[in-house]
Amino acid sequence: xxxxxxxxxxxxLVVSLLLLAVLAGPAYPLVVGGGALLLVLAIGPRSFxxxxxxxxxxVAVGLYAACVVLFYVAFQVVTQEAEMALFAFFGxxxxxxxxxxxxxxxxxxxxxxxxxxxxxxxxxETVALGLVLAVVQAALTFPMVRFAAPEExxxLLVLAITVGFFEAIFFxxxxxxxxxxxxGLVPAIAIAAGLYGAYHVGYGMAPDEMLFLAGLGIVYTIAxxxxxxxxxxxxxxxxxxxxxxxxxxxxxTMPMISILGFVDLLAVMGAAVYLVWxxxxxxxxxxxxxxxxT
Numbered sequence: 001x002x003x004x005x006x007x008x009x010x011x012x013l014v015v016s017l018l019l020l021a022v023l024a025g026p027a028y029p030l031v032v033g034g035g036a037l038l039l040v041l042a043i044g045p046r047s048f049x050x051x052x053x054x055x056x057x058x059v060a061v062g063l064y065a066a067c068v069v070l071f072y073v074a075f076q077v078v079t080q081e082a083e084m085a086l087f088a089f090f091g092x093x094x095x096x097x098x099x100x101x102x103x104x105x106x107x108x109x110x111x112x113x114x115x116x117x118x119x120x121x122x123x124x125e126t127v128a129l130g131l132v133l134a135v136v137q138a139a140l141t142f143p144m145v146r147f148a149a150p151e152e153x154x155x156l157l158v159l160a161i162t163v164g165f166f167e168a169i170f171f172x173x174x175x176x177x178x179x180x181x182x183x184g185l186v187p188a189i190a191i192a193a194g195l196y197g198a199y200h201v202g203y204g205m206a207p208d209e210m211l212f213l214a215g216l217g218i219v220y221t222i223a224x225x226x227x228x229x230x231x232x233x234x235x236x237x238x239x240x241x242x243x244x245x246x247x248x249x250x251x252x253t254m255p256m257i258s259i260l261g262f263v264d265l266l267a268v269m270g271a272a273v274y275l276v277w278x279x280x281x282x283x284x285x286x287x288x289x290x291x292x293x294t
């Protein structure tokens with residue numbers, strides 16, 4: 001047993017040194033620290049390492065680290081000239097951040113899509129609150145934005161809608177679904193907000209920017225916790241906030257053809273949600289029939 005543990009840590013050290021060739025700055029401690037945590041959980045005492053809640057935490061941290069690495073490679077390693085490679089890594093991170101939680105929550109945890117905020121429950125109050133928050137945000141930010149020709153801002157809008165769906169699923173619904181049963185709602189909101197701010201290291205943001213986004217993440221996660229429905233955030237509140245910020249910053253430019261790529265990503269995300277919904281219905285059908293028979 002001790003030899004296998006030593007071998008595992010030796011492999012971890014080798015991989016950590018190899019990562020120096022592709023990671024730099026804050027991404028490196030994030031990745032190697034997350035890897036060390038996963039290894040501690042995996043080889044710790046069985047009563048600790050393999051309890052369902054710890055397993056869920058390990059899966060969530062692993063998905064988070066994988067998404068951050070993919071974003072970091074896309075924006076910090078791949079050159080801007082390699083547009084297809086950049087989009088491939090970026091798109092892979094977005095898809096993993098949606099498909100991963102779908103599989104984890106519905107297959108491993110045997111829960112429903114409602115636990116990821118994909119529900120029609122509390123729809124009127126969710127839509128009402130989402131509209132109010134979106135109007136307030138637009139009133140604060142719209143006067144500061146100067147719109148150019150549509151071909152300059154339309155790709156940014158589609159980008160914001162696509163990324164907004166990923167963020168609503170992963171950083172609001174999924175992280176709350178995983179960590180709330182473990183440590184309670186308030187700490188879960190704090191973790192979700194902190195990880196949301198920190199994940200922007202993949203985009204190359206400065207620490208003060210990430211700290212601000214962590215604060216904004218608290219607001220967004222509380223909005224989700226109030227309604228337990230992602231429609232309070234998407235497709236209006238968080239995408240519009242990101243869109244206004246991108247247009248005002250003026251440092252992101254994309255060709256119109258990029259819209260097709262983001263629409264494709266949204267279509268794949270939607271297809272994944274639909275397939276999981278069909279599977280959960282088939283899974284629950286025999287149980288419902290048995291209850292009806294009794």
